Every structure is written in C-alpha cells, then in structure tokens.
Amino acid sequence: MRTLLIALALLAAACSPPAQNADSTTATNAEEAAQAPQNPYVAALAGEVQTGAWISRTDEGVTSACFGAPQSECVITVVCEMPSGKISLSVEHELAPDQATTIRLFTATQTFDLPAQSFNEGLPNVTATVADNAPEKTPLIGMLGTPTERFGAEIAGARTVYPWDASVAAVLTACR
Structure with missing residues (x-):
C-alpha cells in the first residue's frame, strides 16, 4: 500500500507543469504592457x-x-x-x-x-x-x-x- 502511494505521488509530480519563476512571469507581464498601445493623453x-x-x-x-x-x-x-x-x-x-x-x-x-x-x-x-x-x-x-x-x-x-x-x-x- 505504501509503495502504491509513493508511486501515485511520483506520477502526480511528473504530470504537473513545472513551477514558473516569479521573475519570468513579471518579465512577461512587463513585455506585454510595453507592447500594449498607450493612451497618449x-x-x-x-x-x-x-x-x-x-x-x-x-x-x-x-x-x-x-x-x-x-x-x-x-x-x-x-x-x-x-x-x-x-x-x-x-x-x-x-x-x-x-x-x-x-x-x-x-x-x-x-x-x-x-x-x-x-x-x-x-x-x-x-x-x-x-x-x-x-x-x-x-x-x-x-x-x-x-x-x-x-x-x-x-x-x-x-x-x-x-x-x-x-x-x-x-x-x-x-x-x-
């Protein structure tokens, strides 16, 4: 039973998307904002x-x-x-x-x-x-x-x- 739980945990970890770095998310948002047209007023x-x-x-x-x-x-x-x-x-x-x-x-x-x-x-x-x-x-x-x-x-x-x-x-x- 214990082996089954460990196998399920490893499977879940393998199927999860990799954690994003907060710095890369912030950089992506900043790039999107820079590309968005700004109101000249x-x-x-x-x-x-x-x-x-x-x-x-x-x-x-x-x-x-x-x-x-x-x-x-x-x-x-x-x-x-x-x-x-x-x-x-x-x-x-x-x-x-x-x-x-x-x-x-x-x-x-x-x-x-x-x-x-x-x-x-x-x-x-x-x-x-x-x-x-x-x-x-x-x-x-x-x-x-x-x-x-x-x-x-x-x-x-x-x-x-x-x-x-x-x-x-x-x-x-x-x-x-």
Missing part, C-alpha cells in the same frame, strides 16, 4: 491641473456646472437644457478667426471628439453643442458622467486638464 493627465472650484446651478429648466478660480470667469462650462435635451460644453480658449474646430475630451482610458465652433467676441471660447438626438450625446454622457480623478480638453493642440466633479455627471444625466 495619460502623460497630459499626470501634469498640472487647473485650480479652482466647480459651481453648479439649476434655473428654469437649465442645469449647469462651471469650473473656474474664485471670483473669476468659468474656464469650462457644461450646460443641459432639459426641455430640449441639448448639452453644451464651452471651454475658454482663443482660436481666431471664429471657425469650426474640434474639442477633444480625454480621460486615462478614453478620447472623444466633439465638433465645435470658436467665438472670439467678448470672452474667447470654443463651444460644442450636442442635440438631444445626436450620436455624440450618449458617449459624451458615458465618458464625463463616469467618476474619474480628472479629465482634459484639447483644442488646436492646446491641452488643459480639469479635476472631475460629481456636478458634471449631474448636469449630463439631467439631459439623459
């Missing part, structure tokens, strides 16, 4: 974040969240016009002359382009307007409505990073 998100605070407001069917330094103008604003379901995103940026452009939004895992228009009269800004039935609406709500530490906007190659806030999600979901 991750480095931008690790950089300087705009300072200020988010302020939200709801008034007569319009909900908005705006971010800026205390006692100054907003540098980014997200607005939901609830009766129409229209969402507007406005970023302080001068792009002259007034022209069609793109606001590229980015997080650590996603990028998303919104068609926009620059306006240089008064406070220069670039604004994207998303109609209720526009194909961009659901992805926009999904991207900025999901909690994240920060997100950014790129306009004509200039990138700005903002802290994310629950008020952004509240505005976007009000127009869902």
Whole structure:
C-alpha cells in the first residue's frame, strides 16, 4: 500500500507543469504592457491641473456646472437644457478667426471628439453643442458622467486638464 502511494505521488509530480519563476512571469507581464498601445493623453493627465472650484446651478429648466478660480470667469462650462435635451460644453480658449474646430475630451482610458465652433467676441471660447438626438450625446454622457480623478480638453493642440466633479455627471444625466 505504501509503495502504491509513493508511486501515485511520483506520477502526480511528473504530470504537473513545472513551477514558473516569479521573475519570468513579471518579465512577461512587463513585455506585454510595453507592447500594449498607450493612451497618449495619460502623460497630459499626470501634469498640472487647473485650480479652482466647480459651481453648479439649476434655473428654469437649465442645469449647469462651471469650473473656474474664485471670483473669476468659468474656464469650462457644461450646460443641459432639459426641455430640449441639448448639452453644451464651452471651454475658454482663443482660436481666431471664429471657425469650426474640434474639442477633444480625454480621460486615462478614453478620447472623444466633439465638433465645435470658436467665438472670439467678448470672452474667447470654443463651444460644442450636442442635440438631444445626436450620436455624440450618449458617449459624451458615458465618458464625463463616469467618476474619474480628472479629465482634459484639447483644442488646436492646446491641452488643459480639469479635476472631475460629481456636478458634471449631474448636469449630463439631467439631459439623459
């Protein structure tokens, strides 16, 4: 009986795969990570974040969240016009002359382009307007409505990073 148990133990050992070296597993994982495409915006998100605070407001069917330094103008604003379901995103940026452009939004895992228009009269800004039935609406709500530490906007190659806030999600979901 004892001989049978020893034979079974030896057979089981012979059939088991060899133990992997932890260093080789780590090296393999590092090689796979190096080969995986990296989001080019991750480095931008690790950089300087705009300072200020988010302020939200709801008034007569319009909900908005705006971010800026205390006692100054907003540098980014997200607005939901609830009766129409229209969402507007406005970023302080001068792009002259007034022209069609793109606001590229980015997080650590996603990028998303919104068609926009620059306006240089008064406070220069670039604004994207998303109609209720526009194909961009659901992805926009999904991207900025999901909690994240920060997100950014790129306009004509200039990138700005903002802290994310629950008020952004509240505005976007009000127009869902």
